[in-house]
Amino acid sequence: MSSRWFPCLSSPPPHLLLLVRQQSLVSASIPELLSFSSSTNQNLPRLSTSTLVPPSNDVNVYITTWSVVFQLFKLGPVESVCITVDSETSSKKEFCDWNFSEVLSDVCLTTSFLLSQKSYSRGITIRFRTEDESKAFHCAFEQWKNEVIGGSAGECLENGSLLTSRSKFDNKIEAASAKMYFHYYGQLLHQQNMLQDYVRTGTYCAAVIENRADFIGRVVVDVGAGSGILSLFAAQAGAKHVYAVEASEMAEYARRLIAGNPSLAQRITVVKGKVEEVELPEKADILISEPMGTLLVNERMLESYVIARDRFLVPKGKMFPTMGRIHMAPFSDEYLYVEVANKALFWQQHNYYGVDLTPLYGPAFQGYFSQPVVDAFDPRLLVAPATFHTIDFTSIKEEDLYEIDIPLSFIASVGTRVHGLACWFDVLFNGSTVQRWLTTAPGAPTTHWYQLRCVLSQPMYVMAGQEITGRLHMVAHNAQSYTMYLTMSAKMWGAGAEQGGILQTSSCKLDLKEPYYRMSQPQAYAWSQDQQPHQLVHAQDIPIQSQDVVGPGLTPPSQNSAAPLNR
Numbered sequence: 001m002s003s004r005w006f007p008c009l010s011s012p013p014p015h016l017l018l019l020v021r022q023q024s025l026v027s028a029s030i031p032e033l034l035s036f037s038s039s040t041n042q043n044l045p046r047l048s049t050s051t052l053v054p055p056s057n058d059v060n061v062y063i064t065t066w067s068v069v070f071q072l073f074k075l076g077p078v079e080s081v082c083i084t085v086d087s088e089t090s091s092k093k094e095f096c097d098w099n100f101s102e103v104l105s106d107v108c109l110t111t112s113f114l115l116s117q118k119s120y121s122r123g124i125t126i127r128f129r130t131e132d133e134s135k136a137f138h139c140a141f142e143q144w145k146n147e148v149i150g151g152s153a154g155e156c157l158e159n160g161s162l163l164t165s166r167s168k169f170d171n172k173i174e175a176a177s178a179k180m181y182f183h184y185y186g187q188l189l190h191q192q193n194m195l196q197d198y199v200r201t202g203t204y205c206a207a208v209i210e211n212r213a214d215f216i217g218r219v220v221v222d223v224g225a226g227s228g229i230l231s232l233f234a235a236q237a238g239a240k241h242v243y244a245v246e247a248s249e250m251a252e253y254a255r256r257l258i259a260g261n262p263s264l265a266q267r268i269t270v271v272k273g274k275v276e277e278v279e280l281p282e283k284a285d286i287l288i289s290e291p292m293g294t295l296l297v298n299e300r301m302l303e304s305y306v307i308a309r310d311r312f313l314v315p316k317g318k319m320f321p322t323m324g325r326i327h328m329a330p331f332s333d334e335y336l337y338v339e340v341a342n343k344a345l346f347w348q349q350h351n352y353y354g355v356d357l358t359p360l361y362g363p364a365f366q367g368y369f370s371q372p373v374v375d376a377f378d379p380r381l382l383v384a385p386a387t388f389h390t391i392d393f394t395s396i397k398e399e400d401l402y403e404i405d406i407p408l409s410f411i412a413s414v415g416t417r418v419h420g421l422a423c424w425f426d427v428l429f430n431g432s433t434v435q436r437w438l439t440t441a442p443g444a445p446t447t448h449w450y451q452l453r454c455v456l457s458q459p460m461y462v463m464a465g466q467e468i469t470g471r472l473h474m475v476a477h478n479a480q481s482y483t484m485y486l487t488m489s490a491k492m493w494g495a496g497a498e499q500g501g502i503l504q505t506s507s508c509k510l511d512l513k514e515p516y517y518r519m520s521q522p523q524a525y526a527w528s529q530d531q532q533p534h535q536l537v538h539a540q541d542i543p544i545q546s547q548d549v550v551g552p553g554l555t556p557p558s559q560n561s562a563a564p565l566n567r
């Protein structure tokens with residue numbers, strides 16, 4: 001086998017033929033034919049293995065998606081084992097030529113072991129001529145598995161036996177969350193929402209094209225390719241080959257879009273599957289991806305980006321984007337506070353169809369304050385210069401993203417009531433020619449990420465010059481998001497203040513997965529060109545609150561579309 005068949009992955013392989021010569025064959029000169037296909041009958045994925053000569057030795061093994069788990073394990077550089085698990089209900093009478101082990105017992109090592117009363121497994125070792133053959137075979141197998149059975153092989157083993165080979169992704173992400181997530185991204189309307197964020201897509205395009213020196217003649221992996229737009233940019237910039245890895249059904253649309261751009265298509269291969277699971281035939285010189293969710297880290301796709309780096313990127317290879325920063329500053333927004341607090345007023349009713357609702361007022365109140373607010377706010381609402389936390393995508397360990405702990409320290413510029421912490425992010429494309437930033441800062445052109453605010457149920461009073469300390473502690477959860485623990489304290493202040501003393505502390509716990517999209521009002525802000533995005537003004541200069549601001553500013557891209565779920 002060579003990797004020459006790999007390009008066929010740009011179109012789904014309905015029938016993948018792989019030539020495997022097994023050393024364990026009695027007649028070493030007879031090559032073994034292993035083929036994966038969708039059976040025309042019942043649309044069952046099928047593995048068949050046969051010696052080419054004589055044809056009468058053909059053996060077919062039918063693998064049903066519902067009853068058989070099919071796994072391929074590497075035993076060594078050139079040796080692998082195929083293992084199937086079947087339940088007795090889908091036995092021989094249904095698939096008469098299932099009897100793999102008997103027919104091939106002289107040529108293959110076949111293991112059978114009982115897993116439970118109703119299921120058993122069989123294994124066949126395959127020995128390849130070279131390591132390259134082995135890699136190519138595994139690569140094709142993964143692709144076939146993703147195409148035909150949606151990468152779900154191995155997930156349905158109920159007894160948790162050794163046959164399950166769950167990927168890093170499957171191990172940490174709840175299946176229901178992943179299903180919803182990839183269903184969401186499998187829809188064109190959501191890809192369109194991102195494509196229509198011209199700040200986002202335009203910055204990516206500029207970062208790639210202006211840094212074509214980083215792409216010309218290089219191998220690129222697009223991590224989470226979606227519609228394939230970044231792969232097309234990379235090909236436009238002269239990439240030698242781009243592997244566009246996409247786990248959702250969007251991979252099919254990406255293929256269509258790429259095929260419709262024939263001058264670029266021959267240099268792009270769409271690989272359907274998770275970056276944690278797919279195999280690629282070569283290493284990448286550069287990774288490109290758009291893995292940023294709300295507050296940079298929502299969706300936990302940064303982890304996939306980092307895993308892709310460790311799996312596919314050559315040492316010192318480039319990453320576009322290269323690093324990201326989470327920016328944070330305390331804000332004052334009386335209107336927002338009252339709006340959130342008032343949502344729970346419903347539960348203050350003593351006579352709701354004769355029922356007293358007030359026992360649930362407390363939990364409802366806390367519930368509303370556990371939702372981070374996503375909207376575009378006026379940067380004049382910030383009460384201190386922002387600080388930031390850097391995540392270097394080229395060096396961070398995947399596990400370091402499981403828990404993010406950010407100490408906070410600000411000096412209030414004004415005396416006011418602090419209602420919480422405002423957050424946004426930016427990412428850097430550290431190209432050899434041009435460094436480009438994509439920012440989601442308040443006051444900068446609005447993106448579909450908007451900004452995020454954590455609202456304290458107990459606001460704090462601060463004076464100009466007073467120190468505000470605290471901590472933002474984010475813990476990843478298996479629904480592809482984070483639980484956020486925010487504490488903010490106003491330090492003792494003024495002459496004779498006790499060193500390090502705290503005057504007032506307020507805390508809240510929020511779920512980044514459950515934001516309140518506050519998009520009912522146009523969120524447009526007028527800016528003069530020379531105004532700095534984070535420029536602060538004094539409290540007396542804050543005559544307006546976010547909803548009141550009108551002007552010829554930008555209309556957020558997804559204003560009229562569905563909420564940017566999961567970003």
Ligand SMILES: C[S@@+](CC[C@H](N)C(=O)[O-])C[C@H]1O[C@@H](n2cnc3c(N)ncnc32)[C@H](O)[C@@H]1O
Pocket residue numbers: 169181182185186194195223224225226227228229230245246247248250273274275276289290291292301304
């Ligand atoms: C934010 S979208 C970006 C799409 C496209 N790159 C763009 O810029 O328009 C992220 C895409 O990555 C895909 N994705 C997320 N996690 C993935 C993973 N672990 N493996 C493969 N694809 C993934 C999603 O299905 C989604 O289409």
